[in-house]
Amino acid sequence: MIPRPALWLGLAGLAPFIWGVATLLSSGLSHITLSTVGPRFTGPYVLISYGTVILCFMSGVLWGFAARGAEHGWGGYALSVIPALWAFFFVGGGPVQALAALVSGFVFLLLIDHQFSRRGLTPQWWMALRLILTTAVVLCLALGLLLG
Numbered sequence: 001m002i003p004r005p006a007l008w009l010g011l012a013g014l015a016p017f018i019w020g021v022a023t024l025l026s027s028g029l030s031h032i033t034l035s036t037v038g039p040r041f042t043g044p045y046v047l048i049s050y051g052t053v054i055l056c057f058m059s060g061v062l063w064g065f066a067a068r069g070a071e072h073g074w075g076g077y078a079l080s081v082i083p084a085l086w087a088f089f090f091v092g093g094g095p096v097q098a099l100a101a102l103v104s105g106f107v108f109l110l111l112i113d114h115q116f117s118r119r120g121l122t123p124q125w126w127m128a129l130r131l132i133l134t135t136a137v138v139l140c141l142a143l144g145l146l147l148g
Helices: 004-012 015-025 027-036 043-068 074-090 095-118 126-147
Strands: none
Touching: 004 126, 015 027, 015 043, 015 126, 043 074, 043 095, 043 126, 074 095, 095 126
């Protein structure tokens, strides 16, 4: 069972992704957001910036898991840096390319999560939470691609 704090905070972390899609679906919401807080909190901009932050954050989480299994050598550490390096090298080149890179980055991240879980480095509930969050994130990013 996923601990409530992890579940609720994980779900709360979806808010910027959902907001980005909402501003793409609603021109009124997009206009209000543009006029009150600016363009970086609308549409593809918020999806790209927050997606990049979260992909890099997850590298740090994975690094922590790798440290728990330090006896496994380089493998866990090498896997843990892939999401941040992916964001650094591939997120850019305009909204379409950046969103596509983020979609694939989060899919790859889920595969890495699975590897850490198989090695026993994550809590038992980790994959259940990651499946929920990754599905929502990838859906939002894909909608950003389709609607943007």
